[in-house]
Amino acid sequence: MKKQYKSIFLISALAVLTSLVQARQIDPVLDDIYEGVEIKMPKVQLPSFPDRAVSIADFGAKGDGMVKNTEAFAKAIDEVVQAGGGRVIVPRGIWLTGPITLKSNTNLHLEDGALVLFSRDFDDYPLVKTSFEGLNTVRCISPINALEAENIAITGTGVIDGNGDAWRPVKKGKMTAGQWDKLVRSGGVLSDDKKMWFPTAKSKKGYTSSTNFNVPDLISENELASVKDFLRPVMVSLVKCNKVLLDGPTFQNSPAWNIHPLMSENVVIRNLNVRNPWYSQNGDGLDLESCKNALIYNNTFDVGDDAICFKSGKNEDGRDRGMPTENVIVKNNTVYHAHGGFVVGSEMSGGVKNIHVSHCTFIGTDVGLRFKSTRGRGGVVENIHISDIDMINIPTDAIRFNMFYGGNSPVLEEDQDAEDEARNEAIVPVTEETPAFRNIYMKNIRATGSGTAAFFMGLPEKSLENVRLENALLEAKNGITVIDTDGLILKNVQVKAERTSALTVYNSKNVNVSGFTFEENGKTPVRILGKLTNAIQLDKADFSTINEQVSKGNDLPANALKIK
Template sequence: MKNKFQKYVYVLMFLSFFTGSAQEITPVPASIYENIEIEMPKVSLVSFPSLVVSIKDYGAVEGGFEKNTKAIEKAIYEVSKKGGGTVKIPRGIWLTGPITLRSNINLHLEDGALLLFSKDFNDYPLVDTSFEGLNTTRCTSPINALSAVNIAITGKGVIDGNGDAWRPVKKGKMTASQWSKLVASGGVLSEDGKIWFPSESSKKGFESRDYFNVPNISSKKGLEAVKDFLRPVMVSLVKCDKVLLDGPTFQNSPAWNIHPLMSSNIIIRNLNIRNPWYSQNGDGLDLESCHNVLIYNNTFDVGDDAICFKSGKDKDGRNRGISTENVIVKNNTVYHAHGGFVIGSEMSGGVKNVHVSNCNFIGTDVGLRFKSTRGRGGVVENIYISNINMINIPTDAIRFNMFYSGNSPILEENQSAEDEARDENKVAVTEETPAFRNIYMKNIIATNSGKAAFFMGLPEKSLENVSLENAILEAEEGITVIDTRGLKLKNVKVISKKTEALTIYNSQDITVDAFTFSENEKAVVKVLGTQSANINLKKSDFKNSEKQVVIAKLLAKETVSFQE
């Protein structure tokens, strides 16, 4: 019996030498599905066969000097061919070109593993894809998958996209010594000397576009000539189902960091997502036209928006017609970012049925950010946000902007507030008119902000049915409401240092109940514009309403009513 037992142990040891040990996939905690305001489907979790291989078994060489593209590709191919399993990246530095994930593959990075992507642009051929919501052509993403099922990236290692090799950098975002070092490293400067490009091809691409980062070039020859400008997102998962990202640090991406597109049953958890604060288009997570998603226990510190929901841009997005919906976002922390939680501006396919709760935004430019513009179309609705803590938000703790044209929340050197100035003139409501409605926020605390909240719809299409309940907002400026219908403020305290606590302009059906405020030399509520109507305040909230509530002379006194 003893000999048989020993023989059994030796067999197990022999197998484990070649296969390693299978990586357990932790179930989703029941708490993630608790206290959700709308019915959400359970997200399918990945599972993998017990086969585990190391990339070293396929000839990979650590150290960061030799590319391991072929070894990693072979490991993934062989494991997929055998029905799936785990491809292990051991501790060490592993240089590689693009990695394509196949169905039933778990790419697992051990603690201490650094997967470093090559900065040789020739490793990344052009492919047809979508970027910034448009059908376009970009360089192949460092990690990519198309129509794969049951895939994962797990472990405690680091994935580095070598993004500094790709990204243009604006002089105003660096110190003098950083800028001098960057210029001395090579590359070329813009004509005015204020933007550094990694190559002449990158500069040429920048000069060829009219708007954002998609050049006005369609020919293959023309695109090849500006190839260096066509920065890829680091992780591109297109039309995939059953996806798990769990554990690693994703950093230094060429453009957006993680971009699930037209995919479903996605779990994104326990990630550390980082980009330098100066990184152009250095978003953390852009979830686009995806269904059934969980995003929890992640940390973001990035150069652009952190957690951003999209669904295509303008005609391309409307033709795609795939919304982002059924998403739960919980227990995330965001440090530097243009926005903590963001919807838009590319939302032409719609965003709906979203729950966001228990998140901290620490120093993000904007806290809760909603953005769109005429021409987008699409509907954003049924968004539930609760238990959000924000501190040191330099601009708006909450911001709805329907005149977004690409400005950073904190204006950069080449940007002007006039670029996104409100247009008083109404235009026809068509399929190109964006709609934001039925958005509910409660238990919100923001301290030391630039502005408490900014709600702005379109003159022809109001921001509709937004609710803010149980909030404490400390800011230099109070709440501004423009072209909004059906706004409800309940149990909201505004500590405004410089302006009125609440300014309402051309808005209707506004209800304010249990409103408290700090005293300054300004009035508390100001109602302006010729279109404002049916503003309902609680009488008990104002000790001296004649002085505390100011109504524009052009408006009838009945515009504002005081309820008992």
Template sequence: MKKSLKVIGLVAAMMFSGQIYAQNLDIYKNIEFKMPQVTETSFAANTVSITQYGGVSGGNVKNTEAFKKAIEDLSKKGGGKLVVPRGMWLTGPIELKSNINLHVEEGAFIVFSKDKNDYPLVDVSFEGLNTIRCQSPISAKNATNIAITGKGVIDGSGDAWRAIKKSKVSESEWKNIVKSGGILSADGKNWYPSESYKKGFESSSSFNVPDKISKDELTTVKDFLRPVMVSLVGCDKVLLDGPTFQNSPAWNLHPLMCSNVILRNLTVRNPWFSQNGDGVDLESCKNVLIYDNTFDVGDDAICIKSGKDQDGRKRGVPTENVIIKNNVVYHGHGGFVIGSEMSGGARNIHVSDCTFIGTDIGLRFKTTRGRGGIVENIYIKNIDMINIPTQVIGFNMFYEGASPVLEDGQKQEGNKAPEKVYAVTEETPIFRNIYFKNISAVNSDEAITLFGLAEMNLKNIVIEDSQFETRKALTIVDADGIQLKNVKLKYAEGTGATIYNSKNINLSTVKFESANKPVVKVLGNKTGAVLLPKEVTSDKNSLSIGTDVAKNAVK
């Protein structure tokens, strides 16, 4: 009887909505925390085409008013599907309302206007700070039950907004960029799309916020205030399923303080040289699924955020209850990333069955003093990586700052980088209880770097059943409770493991594969309770211990 009632309820829902997007319940299997089932979107059985509201394809006529009229009319009818058929559709900003499914059919190409006058200045949050920037090409605020679906392409015309560094393109590309117009920096190393952009850049001491000029002067640097392409703020029941999102002015997809979010079957692209050309930045959201997507972008690919510094701590909303599965990342500064704007915290995040090909860093964790926030209960497994040019797994608590790690070639004593003592306050970031399993990387530069803070060590980081074939191996600095279980480190250069001012370190089952000696270097007067493989401790040439390390600190 119960089963019959469920079937009747499902049929009734389908009759009412006309548009239900089935959820793969297998996505919830083998999750390490209690994950609520994400509520799916459903829409009324009303379908209209943009052509019914005066929409004209061809890429020469702006369809801004047609989109606005169609969405308003559909909203008055209780919502439904707005179809964008095959063709090129030029438009200014599109604002979604509750119960609207923007359906971009295969062969449809929405391209946003390059006219900056189409994008008014609005209050936003960008890079974790409350600020003012241009309106996003696609936006929704406090909407419920919204979707962007279909197999079409959505292009943000980011090439009209972005500056370009000469060092990031070929000589022929640079010549073509300069010929296109715009302004060069005084040293000729940077190209700006306009004088307005250049003024904004020169008026900024914090990279993306022109804080050297007054609020009243922002209109004079409008071109510099690049928007994210898709801005969803305070929305519930969000579905992005199918389209290609590309060429964004800044970040591609930015759900902020949203709940019940599903991102699947997406292709997210940006030129590799695009500054702030992130894939998706999930900020202060809860109950989220991100699966079966492909990313090839200019900055971080899949990034978890929760606000920056005081603004983020005041908001106090973590990103939590997130499942990320079956994604492929090509270029990106990081494949999966937490930070650096994580002042509201992040917890209960599962990442599995992903492939990273040539991302700058594979699994990237970054923050700095001043952020605050707690990142905990992160579970990552079954990740395959190749051609990672820096770290496969990288923790950097000194983002935008310097680390006290000893570089290869420095002496064990008398040449340590200085460490200033800082008090622990609400501005101190905390990273703890982070678990990795079945991580595989080949043809990459460095396996693992774990850089904590002297006043707040990285805590309880576990890596197991993993193998790395890299140029360099392992560095641990200011960490407490690091375990590598059944891990193979095959490396070509340097020391297998450098441990500095860290305690409760268990590497006893690590297999080091290299002819280099020493295999392990232990330094720092705060280091203690280090367990190493017997083949390392029994060979004096394999183990180097600094004179400031306490007696019996290494076993």
């Protein structure tokens, strides 16, 4: 009898173990991802799948790059879903297809050598209601899309290509003369001033029907079909999904943004190579919008716009949604070309909070750490912890807070004017439309070869609040500028500024500077300016001849500066 019970026990245990092994095709998140995290962060739930797999080739797919396999992908996904979940295998080959809709309990797995290439035929992408750039709008359906799906993944080592060159307008100023001539000879339509190329006449009409480049607001919704080619989709759209994993593949050449999780939770983005041409309009890498409980680690980005960007809706649409991006860890990522390495905004009207960013490297990125917003947004960005960031050859600002963002690229393009984002000193009433940035902590920051060490700027009516920069080495042409900021702490910060003062403070208060070192360059190292400036504290030990190394503006209040 004992032997019988023992056998039953062993068989049961073996069955449980087998079940666990079959369900566990997904590598767990290692504990070190959660180590050193300052925020209260729940463990992110990964998807899991039964050990069941089908190949798209079993449903008639042909990997020759010529036959369209949209139906085969759909049938393979349906087969897996109806059986209770599993993997849809994409083997080696070039698999041309229209849109792919992911459904619950599906893992789209790209084997080595697999290239999923999305069709250039705009008719494959019907118009759908969605959200883009934080606004409720209509766009073409995304090449990869999921709505209210649970337990989904895209894994493997293959490549997903959105054929974005078929969709994107291109500015002449972003190309060499040879590249531009080749593009124009390929077909398409030029803008009236000959400075922008459009793939079709519909695309051009969409551009001329818009005041903000991306959402046609000068025509009615009934007319959107006439500008359909202009309504470029994000490549991967995951809306209201739960337990999402993207692990391993290369995502490249997206029509607009590359990867866009929206209003989703338990999202893991890891081990990806995210690429777009540097000239790609709206060629963001990852836009995490109104999501909670997410991990972003071990990825590489080389894109045409912002790399890792957190958003939560724009203006009234974002405030009505009221869903912040929250509880996110960003670790061990490398960014090459991008407008910003780690970015918050500008569409942050629902808020961004409880974020940890560490151990990232930005190489030649236009801006390293980029925070942007403007009057009208509303929303609160708070409790952001950033540490151990290395940056090199940042052409503009290693750290930038800009509350007058108007859409300009960090490196101005031919059709952009710095005056569009000029600071307006007029104080306007604080309302729900006033953005707030507060409680942002940065430490162990190293940047060499930058244009500007750091730029902190709030609004005259709503200061940038409680920002701390500690243990930083910033080597740049220009030093640190502080405007409309309340509660800035600079501790153990070394600035090597080639052309300007190491630190300039204007119309700010409660600024505490200690352990501040700088190199002499013929300019006054520290300047304190502005009639609204108050409670600025410097450490006498940081200066050899403080009366010569610190200058005060003529309109500075008498007791605004304190030397301890």
